[in-house]
Amino acid sequence: MFWFSNDLRLKDHPLLVRAAQQCQHLLFIFIQSPQQIRGNRFVVSRMSAERRRFQWQTLQSLNTKLKNLDQTLHYAEGEPTAILDGLIEQLQPDAIYRARQVASEEQHPWQQLQSRFPNTTFISAAVQSIYQPDELPMSVEALPDTFSQFRRLIEQAAPSYDDAQVLAAPPSLPPPPTEIDQQGSQPALLPVDKWQARLGYSSTTDASEEPQLTSLPIKGGEDAAADFLRAYFQTSAASHYKETRNALDGEFTSTRFSPWLANGTLSPTQVLAALGKYQRLHGRNESTYWICFELLWREYFQLYAIKHGNKLFQLRGITNKPVTGCLYGERLARWINGTTPYPLVNASMNQLRATGLLSNRGRQIVASCLIHELQLDWRAGAYYFEQQLLDYDVASNWGNWQYIAGVGADPRQGRHFNLKKQQQMFDPEGDYIAKWHGDEGACGAVIDSVDAADWPVSVPVNK
Ligand SMILES: Cc1cc2nc3c(=O)[nH]c(=O)nc-3n(C[C@H](O)[C@H](O)[C@H](O)COP(=O)(O)OP(=O)(O)OC[C@H]3O[C@@H](n4cnc5c(N)ncnc54)[C@H](O)[C@@H]3O)c2cc1C
Structure with missing residues (x-):
């Protein structure tokens, strides 16, 4: 059994080459855990529609490549441990292969299965x-x-x-196990083609739908x-x-x-x-x-x-340094919707919401604003990035957020970017702000509509 995760390719994949050489049959699976889509107390969902579309394009492409080698990618939505538990019981595979996972949520089912099935070989590599x-x-x-x-x-x-x-893609692959019905009679596990219709994705995607940062689409x-x-x-x-x-x-x-x-x-x-x-x-x-x-x-x-491990997701990070940070809904909504008093932040957030893409500088600026100007819990920002970013990567995202929040690997204990200076340096003519409408939603100097005692904050009127 070969369990694909964040290694959705055939080329330069030493673990896949190894599996292809060692096995007589191979079942290729990808499992979408509902936990990684569902919301939590920080976000309504951990995966935007745009991110899912990008993932789906990727799975389709992988499936096409596997089909060229007389194989199929099977897809399931559900708790990975429950799905694999059933499959291992049914198919009794000799070995399961999976790319090394670096974060606890992704590692957990692998560890659980290892202890549940001591006679199965679990093979993992840093690919x-x-x-x-x-x-x-x-x-x-x-x-x-x-x-x-x-x-x-x-x-x-x-x-x-x-x-x-670079390692070449395997020239051939072992066939799927005979027990797996190619038509997809297993309720939890279906070939990718079957899921496509169920999830409502078309088989070809209009290129104009793809977000662009360059003249080439991000597909x-x-x-x-x-x-x-x-x-x-x-x-x-x-x-x-x-x-x-x-x-x-x-x-x-x-x-x-x-x-x-x-x-x-x-x-x-x-x-x-x-x-x-x-x-x-x-x-x-x-x-x-x-x-x-x-x-x-x-x-x-x-x-x-x-x-x-789990310290990656904790407010105090790896330093255990006491930090404050609230979950004030109005401020968070302003940050997300690009209606803060800071046009550069608004422009960046508008770009992120519209495309799922943002430059590294843009990420640093909006993260610093959320933490220092808006004084919000940095994890709300990290989860929102997880939801939106097409390049979401658990280690890079949470590690960078901790760095800016001063609870991570930064020897200077955090970064506070001067927003005015950043604008002068990186958008002196205001082109970026104009392109992403950073001025349009700017809310003036007062961020909150009510004060700590819930009284409306009145904005002084200049006569
Ligand atoms: C708050 C915050 C959150 C971030 N979240 C993510 C994330 O979820 N996924 C992600 O891939 N990157 C993340 N980054 C890092 C960085 O912003 C992106 O990797 C980079 O913007 C991607 O664009 P690029 O491919 O053009 O990068 P380039 O500048 O061309 O860099 C080449 C590659 O190096 C790696 N890289 C560059 N900078 C970093 C960095 N600071 N940390 C880790 N890897 C880096 C990336 O893989 C990138 O593709 C985050 C940065 C910040 C400040």
Whole structure:
């Protein structure tokens, strides 16, 4: 049994190659846990319709690729443990394969199944990271408290990422187990094609529906990821990355690889291999190095999530530092709907709501505003990002939020961005604010309509 999660590709997938070599039959499954869609006390839902659409495009694309190898992707919605429990009882697989998961919610069913089925072999590998655990110069428990320390250790000791090698997709796959009815008679588990109609998605998606940050649409699937990667390195953008990466908008100011890296249609090794080829053709400079630098941040946060477990989601973070933060509904609604007094924040939130995409600088600015100006519980922001971001990645999202909230890996104990200064630096002409209507909803200097005693706050009228 091969359980796909955030590794939705066939290329550069060592675990898949291993399963293809070791098994006589393989059942491919993807399970959507309702817990990861349902709301909680912070958000009405943890997954927006736009994110689901992107995920669905990705699953369809994976299914098409599997079909070319006479295989099928099966999909189920439900508690992973319950679904797999039934399937393991029924099919008695010798082994179950799954990409390593870094956060507790995703790890939990795997651990439960391991203890329930001691005679089944559970095989997992880090297929979403640059380094395997044994290539790291430290154990996960000894991960340094700051990124800079981690980067220095990696750059001194770990194998160089200059000559990254991409593994080919398996040329063939073992057939599905005979017990699985291809027509999908299992109520919980159906081939992806059958689910498509049930969920109301069309088999082809109108390209104009896809969110765009560049002239290429952000479309789900391994082929779309490969096209995007190729298109990026056909430009000279990588040679200027360090100077442009902080821009709020614009064609290839940063790589925009994150949506595909997050769901595993693209591996970091594929990015590094394409970068290596680019450097051999056009030369290396500080900008090309900086792409690796940012990928190391991603790597760091993955290990950070494993090391810190549930602390990733706690108000006091990994520091246990006492912090305040309220869940004041009116302020949160203003932040979400782009009606704060800060046009730059509003523009960024409007962009995020409309597209599911936001630059790194935009994320830092709105996160800082939620924490420092609006004084809200940072987890409300993190959950809202989880709902909206097409590139949502549990480790990068929660790790970055903790960093800005001062309860994470930041040696400076948090970041408070001066919003006026940020606007002068990154949107001096106001183009971004105009494009995303940041002025339209701005509510003036007074954020709240009532004070602490619930009295209406009157706005002084200038005569
Ligand atoms: C509050 C907040 C929440 C975030 N949530 C997420 C998230 O859910 N998913 C996500 O992938 N990134 C997240 N990031 C990190 C970063 O903003 C995005 O990775 C980046 O904007 C993606 O655009 P890009 O692919 O053009 O990045 P580039 O600048 O081109 O960087 C290349 C790659 O490096 C990695 N990377 C870059 N910056 C970071 C970073 N700070 N932390 C971790 N990895 C990084 C990404 O995989 C990215 O695709 C968050 C940042 C902040 C401040």
